[in-house]
Amino acid sequence: MAAATSTSLAAGRLHFSPHPNANPARLSFPASLKTPSKPVSLNLRHLTVPSAAAAPYPDSSSSSIPDLLSDKPRDECGVVGIIGDPDASYLCSVALHALQHRGQEGAGIVSTHRPSSDSPVSLRSVTGLGLVSQVFQDKSKLDYLSGSAAIGHVRYSTAGSASSLANVQPFLAGYRFGQLAVAHNGNLVNYSSLRASLEDSGSIFNTTSDTEVILHLIANSNSRPLISRIVDACEALQGAYSLLFLTKNKLFAARDPYGFRPLVLGRLRRPSRGIVFASETCALDLIEADYEREVNPGEVILVDGHDMSLSSLCLMPPKPRKACIFEHIYFALPNSIVFGRAVYSSRYSFGSTLAKESPVANADVVIPVPDSGFYAALGYASHSGVPFQQGLIRSHYVGRTFIQPEQNIRDLAVRLKLAPVKGILEGKSVVVVDDSIVRGTTSSKIVRLIKDAGAREVHMRIASPPIVGSCYYGVDTPRSEELISNKMDVEGVRNAIGCDSLAFLSLESLRNLLGKEAPSYCDACFSGNYPVPPIENEADRLLTEEEE
Numbered sequence: 001m002a003a004a005t006s007t008s009l010a011a012g013r014l015h016f017s018p019h020p021n022a023n024p025a026r027l028s029f030p031a032s033l034k035t036p037s038k039p040v041s042l043n044l045r046h047l048t049v050p051s052a053a054a055a056p057y058p059d060s061s062s063s064s065i066p067d068l069l070s071d072k073p074r075d076e077c078g079v080v081g082i083i084g085d086p087d088a089s090y091l092c093s094v095a096l097h098a099l100q101h102r103g104q105e106g107a108g109i110v111s112t113h114r115p116s117s118d119s120p121v122s123l124r125s126v127t128g129l130g131l132v133s134q135v136f137q138d139k140s141k142l143d144y145l146s147g148s149a150a151i152g153h154v155r156y157s158t159a160g161s162a163s164s165l166a167n168v169q170p171f172l173a174g175y176r177f178g179q180l181a182v183a184h185n186g187n188l189v190n191y192s193s194l195r196a197s198l199e200d201s202g203s204i205f206n207t208t209s210d211t212e213v214i215l216h217l218i219a220n221s222n223s224r225p226l227i228s229r230i231v232d233a234c235e236a237l238q239g240a241y242s243l244l245f246l247t248k249n250k251l252f253a254a255r256d257p258y259g260f261r262p263l264v265l266g267r268l269r270r271p272s273r274g275i276v277f278a279s280e281t282c283a284l285d286l287i288e289a290d291y292e293r294e295v296n297p298g299e300v301i302l303v304d305g306h307d308m309s310l311s312s313l314c315l316m317p318p319k320p321r322k323a324c325i326f327e328h329i330y331f332a333l334p335n336s337i338v339f340g341r342a343v344y345s346s347r348y349s350f351g352s353t354l355a356k357e358s359p360v361a362n363a364d365v366v367i368p369v370p371d372s373g374f375y376a377a378l379g380y381a382s383h384s385g386v387p388f389q390q391g392l393i394r395s396h397y398v399g400r401t402f403i404q405p406e407q408n409i410r411d412l413a414v415r416l417k418l419a420p421v422k423g424i425l426e427g428k429s430v431v432v433v434d435d436s437i438v439r440g441t442t443s444s445k446i447v448r449l450i451k452d453a454g455a456r457e458v459h460m461r462i463a464s465p466p467i468v469g470s471c472y473y474g475v476d477t478p479r480s481e482e483l484i485s486n487k488m489d490v491e492g493v494r495n496a497i498g499c500d501s502l503a504f505l506s507l508e509s510l511r512n513l514l515g516k517e518a519p520s521y522c523d524a525c526f527s528g529n530y531p532v533p534p535i536e537n538e539a540d541r542l543l544t545e546e547e548e
């Protein structure tokens, strides 16, 4: 097979460019690939890229070693899309910096490109493993992504291999009506059954990401125009998706009918008045765009690059919104407005309510687990009247790039990341506030760290209810049986962690804080009430099926 330009051919209709960043030549779409005569199986491991061609855009991957304090749920991704501005890809890269907390494994941008006024527009892509600053370190990559429209993505995987460059989005594909790029935040609960059915009808997949099925579904739809094909595809999806699609002259934004993951619409303040979509408003703030509104659950918005007109379509009959409450507990940046609420205020109120519910008699000091418990600790301290102090100092210089230690010194990892301040802790009764407990492994190390620093008592206060179930909607949580609160009651968890007392924010209080909006939030990982039934062992089924 010739080439690095080659891609797999799905049902004879879709050819797919998952990661053409290493080589601009790979971005071309030879005519022979546009009308394939038969499905072609492609083994990416056998692809070779001429070194000279690969040189301009080397893979700037960083270590994929997880954070040493990784016992937290992780959001899957962040997305941004901009249309109608000559600096679209630059603005996109800046906005992706603002969304870096939503995914650190990989980043990418696809933009429109027109070499001259009489040339046709095509899409170009740069993706890489690592942080946005690493992937786009070289300014020439952004120069290469010229054009007035772009979509970008930061990735943390819950479906698909984390270390595979092929899984880094946006995905860029060609089908019989041209090129199409997609960026996805969320997780499809029916991914493996959709994939199995597509493979049964001849589709060949290049990635292990659930996002690829969306492209195949669009390619297989018989509807016209593209917005109808997108609606067709979305009707087959179950689970969480906030999606951005880019063609040579249009940008589409779509959100699942439950609205699990956030997606907002804004407008640039600069003269272009370009349209922006982003996972969080912090991305709008950074590029000086005004927030206009959320993309509604079940809505698809089309922005036409010719006249910048907006059209909105209802994907399917609306369902009761089920926005992820964990965005407010942990994921979103505190300066964001998510689902119409200020994240900072949410966290502060979770902390102050926790103080009201679970006070600690004769406490000397309230400290946060940095950075996850910071805003809840402020609320706790304010309500309780106990002084707030920074008893743990976080090092920002270890983590992703630290070499995985030998097993026998792994317990030291927490000390590399967090340094106790003896002067604050010694001889004190300390209230330690964190946002959540997942497996409990990090919490127990933190308690030991504080006790080793001389604390007289350690009282853990958690600004969310116990996590008893896994997430199937785009958040990486361990299997339910690995969750410490699924295995034991609060006293059991306290004993395992080794603190003197432990209390969680109650589910009732969490719902009370959300007021009349409470029913519009998903709290399934705390309550077990899953809005879309999880299809258990989907991933396992896929992994264990024998290769033919």
Ligand code: SF4
Pocket: 260, 323, 324, 325, 326, 327, 470, 471, 472, 473, 474, 475, 522, 523, 524, 525, 526
């Ligand atoms: Fe968010 Fe939990 Fe619902 Fe997942 S299960 S969407 S983490 S609230």
